[in-house]
Amino acid sequence: MEHWDIYDVNKELTGRTMERNDWNMKAGDYHLTVLGVIRRKSDGKYLITKRVMTKSWAAGWWEVSGGGVQAGETSLEAVKREIKEETGLDVSQAEGGFIFDYRRDNPGEGDNYFVDVYRFSLDFTEEDLDFQEKEIDGFMFASPAEIAAFGKQGIFLHYDSIKKAFEE
Helix, strand or coil, rough: CCEEECCCCCCCCCEEEEECCCCCCCCCCCCEEEEEEEEEECCEEEEEECCCCCCCCCCCCCCCCCECCCCCCCCCHHHHHHHHHCCCCCCCCEEEEEEEEEEEECCCCCCEEEEEEEEEEEECCHHHHCCCCCCEEEEEECHHHHHHHHHHHCECCCCCHHHHHHHH
């Protein structure tokens, strides 16, 4: 079973952990997630993926790679791991890195979290991609305008919180 560290409202580790997706957190407890925006250098487009239709939440929506930071893991380690697992890309030598974070409070749901957002730029082709079929139902290289259009349609996960990651 995967465990996540619990943070306080100031994004400081509490020394406690939780089981992944155990939404019984106390008020003032947070977990940490990461999102990795990937920009292709050759044309400036962004790699986005479509969630499989079997997902219980936001099925068929567009997104960037990301996920939970495991207990004892840094957010940078987590974003590199998530990108590699979900796309097959190794961003350890890519340009870029951490760009901003935000906090999401969900009173009554037991799921408060911080999100560290990273952006990486690298050269790669479709042949370099190796997707997790259980997670991804398609992909595209999208311009900021195309991503914004998905955001307006309400089919891009976290768009309002991360739209500035697609600005140059």
